[in-house]
Amino acid sequence: MKILVPIKRVIDHTVKVRVKDDHSAVDTDNVRMTINPFDTHALEEAISLKETGKASEVIALTIGPEKAQEQLRTALAMGADRAILVKTDLPIDIGGIQSLDIAKTIYKVANDEHPNLILMGKQSIDNDANQTPQMLAALLDWPQSTFTSNLTLLEEGEEDLEVAREVDGGIETLRIKAPAVISVDLRLNTPRYVKLPDIMKAKKKPLEIMEPKQLGLSYDTHKRVVLLEVTPPTERSTGIKVPDVDTLINKLKNEAKVI
Amino acid sequence: MAILILAQHDNKNLHPATLSTVTAATKLGDSDIHLLVAGYNCDNLAKGACQITGITKLLKADAAHYEYFLAEELAPLIMDIIQKGNYNHILAPATSFGKNILPRIAALLDVQQISDVTHIIDENTFIRPVYTGNALAKVQSNEAIKALTIRATVFEEAAMYVSNAAPIEQVQPIPTVKQSRFIQRETIETERPELTTAKIVIAGGHALGSIDDFKMIETLADKLGGAVGATRAAVDAGYIPNDAQIGQTGKIVAPDLYIAIGLSGAIQHTSGIKDSKIIVAINNDENAPICAMADYTLIADLFDALPELIEKL
Ligand SMILES: Cc1cc2nc3c(=O)[nH]c(=O)nc-3n(C[C@H](O)[C@H](O)[C@H](O)COP(=O)(O)OP(=O)(O)OC[C@H]3O[C@@H](n4cnc5c(N)ncnc54)[C@H](O)[C@@H]3O)c2cc1C
Numbered sequence: 001m002k003i004l005v006p007i008k009r010v011i012d013h014t015v016k017v018r019v020k021d022d023h024s025a026v027d028t029d030n031v032r033m034t035i036n037p038f039d040t041h042a043l044e045e046a047i048s049l050k051e052t053g054k055a056s057e058v059i060a061l062t063i064g065p066e067k068a069q070e071q072l073r074t075a076l077a078m079g080a081d082r083a084i085l086v087k088t089d090l091p092i093d094i095g096g097i098q099s100l101d102i103a104k105t106i107y108k109v110a111n112d113e114h115p116n117l118i119l120m121g122k123q124s125i126d127n128d129a130n131q132t133p134q135m136l137a138a139l140l141d142w143p144q145s146t147f148t149s150n151l152t153l154l155e156e157g158e159e160d161l162e163v164a165r166e167v168d169g170g171i172e173t174l175r176i177k178a179p180a181v182i183s184v185d186l187r188l189n190t191p192r193y194v195k196l197p198d199i200m201k202a203k204k205k206p207l208e209i210m211e212p213k214q215l216g217l218s219y220d221t222h223k224r225v226v227l228l229e230v231t232p233p234t235e236r237s238t239g240i241k242v243p244d245v246d247t248l249i250n251k252l253k254n255e256a257k258v259i
Numbered sequence: 260m261a262i263l264i265l266a267q268h269d270n271k272n273l274h275p276a277t278l279s280t281v282t283a284a285t286k287l288g289d290s291d292i293h294l295l296v297a298g299y300n301c302d303n304l305a306k307g308a309c310q311i312t313g314i315t316k317l318l319k320a321d322a323a324h325y326e327y328f329l330a331e332e333l334a335p336l337i338m339d340i341i342q343k344g345n346y347n348h349i350l351a352p353a354t355s356f357g358k359n360i361l362p363r364i365a366a367l368l369d370v371q372q373i374s375d376v377t378h379i380i381d382e383n384t385f386i387r388p389v390y391t392g393n394a395l396a397k398v399q400s401n402e403a404i405k406a407l408t409i410r411a412t413v414f415e416e417a418a419m420y421v422s423n424a425a426p427i428e429q430v431q432p433i434p435t436v437k438q439s440r441f442i443q444r445e446t447i448e449t450e451r452p453e454l455t456t457a458k459i460v461i462a463g464g465h466a467l468g469s470i471d472d473f474k475m476i477e478t479l480a481d482k483l484g485g486a487v488g489a490t491r492a493a494v495d496a497g498y499i500p501n502d503a504q505i506g507q508t509g510k511i512v513a514p515d516l517y518i519a520i521g522l523s524g525a526i527q528h529t530s531g532i533k534d535s536k537i538i539v540a541i542n543n544d545e546n547a548p549i550c551a552m553a554d555y556t557l558i559a560d561l562f563d564a565l566p567e568l569i570e571k572l
Contacts, residue, residue, distance in 0.1 A: 017393045026394055094389050094396050100371045128389055129374040130358045134330065135366035143331050143438035146359045159440060166501045167355040170446040176439040186508065187495065224371045229397040239554035245567045248539065248557050256537045256554065258516040259483060
């Protein structure tokens with residue numbers, strides 16, 4: 001079984017992001033970039049399936065700038081076998097290419113690579129859209145599992161996979177046929193730390209770079225949905241400290257009038 | 260021209276986010292508003308839902324393979340409806356239901372969806388939070404059909420008018436595609452109000468330390484008639500099921516009163532509580548980020564303050 005894992009280069013989740021003064025974008029210069037947290041869980045799942053003999057090959061794929069090779073190298077160091085960068089200079093966070101173009105790109109790569117499973121993060125922490133996996137599943141006409149917090153490969157029966165999904169109201173279990181697109185949530189597993197020798201080894205693993213036009217694509221989602229302005233959110237006004245529980249109850253009853 | 264809304268429900272009751280989505284639709288100009296109720300044995304639900312103010316027609320698709328709202332089954336049905344209709348907007352609530360299904364439709368329509376809309380400026384222009392709520396993006400859609408998911412907490416719930424029901428039109432189901440199969444849903448039965456629409460939310464963090472002590476959060480919630488929320492760290496630790504998680508990857512809440520107990524206020528959490536009217540923090544560290552955004556902060560050990568609060572209310 002071959003597994004394709006699309007990943008994204010994003011600002012590290014510990015960085016306090018800043019809106020540019022001209023409100024054109026978020027400042028991405030000289031900030032720490034990493035693999036989107038959800039995607040590391042997808043990578044972990046794919047790699048552990050390979051380690052337990054259930055998968056034959058894990059391919060990491062990203063769409064992004066030249067520098068996104070860094071994230072692919074990290075994926076290779078985690079244990080992916082090879083990597084593909086589809087290179088674009090358009091912004092990939094907001095205001096540039098969006099999920100439909102990304103889904104079309106992964107679709108093209110999937111048509112060449114024929115994976116049995118595509119594992120990917122349920123959303124990216126920059127654009128927060130939560131769209132690409134579902135769009136990809138639609139383009140491929142494959143079943144989908146979103147918000148996946150558990151994945152089991154089935155040995156027999158009509159379906160190939162059992163998934164648990166974190167949905168409103170609780171946990172939903174589905175059985176689905178492969179090939180399938182699985183979007184993963186953080187509770188799926190605990191991603192491994194990358195060790196130094198693995199980073200050295202990863203340098204020798206194959207990393208292919210291609211242009212969107214090699215896949216027959218020319219991106220246009222930035223023209224379909226145009227970013228007009230980015231603004232910082234309004235700050236809440238500062239509150240007060242209360243000395244004890246009695247004062248708190250009094251304030252909630254008589255000042256805020258919420259209890 | 261018309262607007263199509265995908266109703267979220269459980270075949271018996273409408274999810275309140277559907278009502279907020281109807282209100283959002285009324286802000287898109289004066290198009291007709293069609294509400295699609297796709298499910299199984301949902302007759303009674305449809306009879307109630309056609310009384311929502313604002314909707315001009317209720318489309319009902321009833322079939323066994325729509326019982327669990329599988330995206331693979333619903334997509335061909337919704338595509339069929341869209342192709343036969345004349346829709347300029349397709350809306351769904353930005354809940355796990357809407358997030359699961361709408362992007363699948365958007366891709367089939369070849370349109371770029373706009374997720375989690377919090378402001379409707381005009382029928383083409385919208386504001387949505389990005390970067391965990393650290394920034395707001397104003398975007399304009401040039402797509403012929405706009406696919407939008409709606410953040411329910413920022414739009415009032417549409418009212419029900421018994422006297423003025425919209426007509427119900429039966430929609431022919433599409434044969435099942437059988438790509439996926441529902442096995443079970445572990446739902447958390449509770450008498451408490453629904454978290455996303457509750458007027459009072461009591462949220463506990465990792466500092467509660469155990470399932471037993473987390474029960475104090477539930478006791479306080481019950482005293483105040485509120486809902487129980489939690490951080491990811493509390494859910495990860497198993498103090499409470501995932502359904503209670505609030506934040507970037509959990510639920511969005513906007514109650515009148517939100518009490519944060521033993522939680523630090525990481526941006527991934529606070530992005531889900533920002534629109535609360537009054538925020539209270541109970542924490543033993545005055546430098547915790549939650550204290551900076553709270554209206555009232557009590558610096559105390561929660562194991563002293565929480566029992567006292569329960570006792571005195
Ligand atoms: C991609 C991503 C997505 C995420 N999504 C979410 C999300 O949706 N929701 C979410 O909540 N988190 C989310 N997180 C996790 C988030 O970053 C924080 O790690 C988490 O919210 C912390 O939970 P906490 O506040 O309960 O724990 P901690 O950060 O450990 O805070 C515990 C707090 O309790 C206080 N405390 C300790 N002992 C006591 C005591 N005796 N009395 C009073 N106070 C005490 C401490 O001072 C501290 O402030 C996400 C993280 C990532 C990377």
